[in-house]
Amino acid sequence: MAQPSQDVFAPWEDATEKPLIRFKNVTKRFGDFTAIDDLTLDIYAKEFFALLGPSGCGKTTLMRMLGGFEKPTTGAIELDGRDIVGVPPNKLAVNMMFQSYALFPHLSVYDNIAFGLKRGTMDKADIPGRVDEMLRLTRLQQFAKRKPHQISGGQRQRVALARSLAKAPKLLLLDEPLGALDKKLRQDTQFELMDIQEKTGTTFVIVTHDQEEAMTVASRVAVMDAGVIVQVATPDAIYETPNSTYVADFIGDVNLIEGYAAIKGNRAEITWAEGQPVITAKTDLKAGTKCTFAIRPEKVAITAEEPPENRANRVQGKVLDIAYLGNISTYHVELPDGKVIKAQTANDRRIARRSFTWEDPVWLSWTDTAGVVLTK
Amino acid sequence: MRRAFLILVPYIWLLVLFLAPFLIVLRISLSDPALAIPPYVPQLDAAEGVWPGIVNLVSQFDLENYAFLTGDDLYWKAYLSSLQIAVVSTFLTLLVGFPIAYGMARAPVEWRATLMMLVILPFWTSFLIRVYAWIGILGTEGYLNQLLLSVGVIDAPLAILNTNIAVYIGIVYTYLPFMVLPIYAALEKMDDSLLEAAEDLGCTRTSAFWLVTVPLSKTGIIAGCFLVFIPALGEFVIPSLLGGSDTLMIGKVLWEEFFSNRDWPVASTVAVILLLILIIPIILFQRNEQKQREMDG
Ligand SMILES: Nc1ncnc2c1ncn2[C@@H]1O[C@H](COP(=O)(O)OP(=O)(O)O)[C@@H](O)[C@H]1O
Numbered sequence: 001m002a003q004p005s006q007d008v009f010a011p012w013e014d015a016t017e018k019p020l021i022r023f024k025n026v027t028k029r030f031g032d033f034t035a036i037d038d039l040t041l042d043i044y045a046k047e048f049f050a051l052l053g054p055s056g057c058g059k060t061t062l063m064r065m066l067g068g069f070e071k072p073t074t075g076a077i078e079l080d081g082r083d084i085v086g087v088p089p090n091k092l093a094v095n096m097m098f099q100s101y102a103l104f105p106h107l108s109v110y111d112n113i114a115f116g117l118k119r120g121t122m123d124k125a126d127i128p129g130r131v132d133e134m135l136r137l138t139r140l141q142q143f144a145k146r147k148p149h150q151i152s153g154g155q156r157q158r159v160a161l162a163r164s165l166a167k168a169p170k171l172l173l174l175d176e177p178l179g180a181l182d183k184k185l186r187q188d189t190q191f192e193l194m195d196i197q198e199k200t201g202t203t204f205v206i207v208t209h210d211q212e213e214a215m216t217v218a219s220r221v222a223v224m225d226a227g228v229i230v231q232v233a234t235p236d237a238i239y240e241t242p243n244s245t246y247v248a249d250f251i252g253d254v255n256l257i258e259g260y261a262a263i264k265g266n267r268a269e270i271t272w273a274e275g276q277p278v279i280t281a282k283t284d285l286k287a288g289t290k291c292t293f294a295i296r297p298e299k300v301a302i303t304a305e306e307p308p309e310n311r312a313n314r315v316q317g318k319v320l321d322i323a324y325l326g327n328i329s330t331y332h333v334e335l336p337d338g339k340v341i342k343a344q345t346a347n348d349r350r351i352a353r354r355s356f357t358w359e360d361p362v363w364l365s366w367t368d369t370a371g372v373v374l375t376k
Numbered sequence: 377m378r379r380a381f382l383i384l385v386p387y388i389w390l391l392v393l394f395l396a397p398f399l400i401v402l403r404i405s406l407s408d409p410a411l412a413i414p415p416y417v418p419q420l421d422a423a424e425g426v427w428p429g430i431v432n433l434v435s436q437f438d439l440e441n442y443a444f445l446t447g448d449d450l451y452w453k454a455y456l457s458s459l460q461i462a463v464v465s466t467f468l469t470l471l472v473g474f475p476i477a478y479g480m481a482r483a484p485v486e487w488r489a490t491l492m493m494l495v496i497l498p499f500w501t502s503f504l505i506r507v508y509a510w511i512g513i514l515g516t517e518g519y520l521n522q523l524l525l526s527v528g529v530i531d532a533p534l535a536i537l538n539t540n541i542a543v544y545i546g547i548v549y550t551y552l553p554f555m556v557l558p559i560y561a562a563l564e565k566m567d568d569s570l571l572e573a574a575e576d577l578g579c580t581r582t583s584a585f586w587l588v589t590v591p592l593s594k595t596g597i598i599a600g601c602f603l604v605f606i607p608a609l610g611e612f613v614i615p616s617l618l619g620g621s622d623t624l625m626i627g628k629v630l631w632e633e634f635f636s637n638r639d640w641p642v643a644s645t646v647a648v649i650l651l652l653i654l655i656i657p658i659i660l661f662q663r664n665e666q667k668q669r670e671m672d673g
Pocket residue numbers: 030033035053054055056057058059060061062
C-alpha cells in the first residue's frame with residue numbers, strides 16, 4: 001500500500017483525517033423495498049466523489065439523504081461531525097444540482113443564481129458581486145438576462161451549476177449532471193467541472209451511471225449494486241484491482257474466465273478448461289478455491305509468432321472478429337475449446353500493414369500480474 | 377387556398393356569432409322606443425330602395441339613450457355595484473378555488489382524473505336547478521339554518537337568502553370550476569423538483585410556495601379570475617334568485633328594461649356599455665393567454 005505523501009491527495013489513507021461525511025449503517029426502505037441496505041461510507045473534504053451504478057441501484061436515494069430530502073430508515077449520517085438526520089434542506093450547508101436542473105422558469109439566469117443568496121445571510125450589497133463571479137466562472141455573462149427557456153441545454157446545465165455553487169456550500173451534490181448533454185459537450189463539461197471543483201475547493205459528490213465519466217472526474221469511485229456499495233477506491237485501483245466480478249464487469253471491458261485456483265506460494269494456478277495450460281497469476285489468496293480470473297483486453301498481447309517461453313501465460317487461437325475503433329482495435333480470439341478472449345492493441349500502424357486478419361492463427365499471452373483472481 | 381380558408385374560419389365565426397349580434401344591439405341602442413313590433417323606430421323602409429333607405433335610417437339615429445343613462449344615477453350605481461360584486465366574488469372564488477386546484481395537482485396521479493370529474497360533474501345538471509337548490513339550503517327554514525340551530529351554534533335563523541352574501545355564495549359555487557381548472561392546469565405542469573430546489577437554496581416551505589408555486593401558477597390564476605369576473609359582471613340569474621331587493625346588478629336592470637319596461641333601446645344601451653366595460657378585461661385576458669403560449673412554446 002502506498003504511503004500518503006505531501007503532494008498526493010489521499011485523505012482516505014490518513015487515519016487522523018476526519019471525514020466530512022459519514023454514513024453509519026444507513027438503511028433506507030420505501031415500504032418493504034430496501035433502496036439502501038446497511039451502508040457505511042466516509043467521504044473527505046475536497047474530494048470529488050463519484051457514485052457509480054446501474055439505474056435503480058439507489059444512487060439518487062443516497063444523494064437525497066445527504067441533501068436532507070429523505071430520512072434514513074435506520075442509521076446515522078454526519079456532516080462535519082454533526083448528525084444531519086431530520087435537518088431540513090434549507091438548514092444544511094449542502095446544495096444540490098438536480099438531475100432535471102430544476103431552474104426556475106419565471107426567473108432570469110441572473111435571478112436564478114441570486115435566488116439562494118437572497119435567502120441566505122449575505123449582505124444585499126454583496127449579492128451582485130457574487131452572482132457576477134458565478135456568471136464568470138461558468139462563462140454565462142452574456143446570458144444573465146435570459147430566461148431558462150431562451151438558452152441551450154449546455155447553458156442551462158451551467159446555470160444550474162452556478163446556482164448551486166453560489167452559496168459556497170460545504171458540499172455540492174450533482175445528480176447525473178451531464179446526462180442530457182451530447183458526448184462532446186459532456187467531455188468538455190467534465191473537465192470544466194474538475195476545474196471548478198479545484199478552484200472553489202468544494203467537496204463534490206457526483207452521481208453517474210457513465211463509468212467513463214466517473215473515472216475521468218473522480219478522486220474516488222464507489223460502485224453500487226442494489227443498495228450496497230461493492231467497492232470504494234480510486235479510479236485506477238477500481239480498474240486495475242476490482243474486488244469482484246461485478247466491479248470488473250461494470251467498469252470497462254474485461255475477459256472473465258472461471259476456474260479453480262490452486263495456490264503455489266504467492267501465485268494461483270488456475271485450471272479452467274480441459275487440455276489448456278493453467279493460468280498463473282499473482283494473488284493474496286491462501287487456499288485453493290473456485291475463482292474467476294479477470295483480465296483487461298489491453299493487457300492481453302496478440303502476436304502471430306510464438307511468444308517467448310518465459311511469458312507466464314500463452315494460449316493459441318484464431319481470430320474470430322475484429323472491431324476497429326480508430327485508435328485501437330479489439331480482436332476476438334477463439335480458443336480451441338470455444339472460449340472467446342478479447343485482446344486489444346493500439347493502432348500505431350496503418351491498417352493495411354496489420355499482421356493478421358480474420359481466421360488467422362494467433363498467440364495470446366500475458367504476464368502473471370496482468371490480471372486479478374476474484375472469488376466474489 | 378387552404379391557408380386562406382383556415383384564416384377565414386375564425387373571422388367568419390367572429391362575424392356571425394359576435395359582430396352581427398353586436399351590430400344589431402348597437403343599432404337598437406341608437407333608436408327610440410315605440411309601440412310596435414319590433415318595439416323601436418326607425419325601421420328600414422324597403423320602399424325607398426336599399427341605399428337611400430340605409431342613409432335615411434342612419435340619419436335618424438341618435439345618442440339620446442346614452443345621455444339618458446349617464447343622467448340617471450340608477451345605472452351608474454348598478455354598474456358600480458355589479459363591478460363590486462364581481463370583484464369580491466372573483467376574489468372569493470380564488471380563495472376557495474386555489475386550494476382545491478393545489479390539492480388536485482398534489483394528489484396521486486391515479487386520483488386526478490376522478491377529482492377532475494368531481495369538479496366538472498355539476499355542469500351535467502341544469503344551472504337553474506342548482507341555483508334553486510341553494511334557495512332550499514340558504515332560506516330561513518333551509519338546511520343550513522336547521523343544521524346550525526340543531527347543533528346549537530345559533531339561537532335564531534340567519535338571514536342569508538335574499539342578501540348579497542347569498543349572491544356571493546351562488547357566484548362562487550357556480551363559477552368555481554372556471555377558477556379551478558386553469559389553476560390546476562398550471563400547477564400540474566409544475567415540476568416538484570422546483571420546490572425541492574427552492575428549499576435546497578434556503579427557502580422554507582412557505583416561502584417556496586410564494587416564490588415558486590404562486591408565480592408559476594400566475595397565468596392560471598389570471599385566466600381563472602377573468603373567466604369568473606367576466607360572466608359574473610353581467611350575471612342575472614343568481615342575483616334575481618338569491619339576491620335581495622337591494623341587490624343591484626346591471627344584469628337585473630337589463631332584464632327589467634327588456635321585459636318589464638319593454639324599452640329595447642335603453643336595454644340595448646345598457647348592454648353596449650356593459651360590453652365596453654368588459655372589453656378591457658377581455659383584452660387583458662387574451663394578452664395573458666398569449667404570454668402563456670409564448671412561455672410554453
Ligand atoms: N419515493 C420512493 N418511493 C418508492 N420507491 C422509491 C422512491 N424513491 C426511489 N425508490 C426506489 O428506490 C430504488 C432506487 O432509486 P434511485 O435512488 O432513484 O436509483 P438511481 O438513482 O440509482 O437510479 C428504485 O428501485 C426506486 O424505484
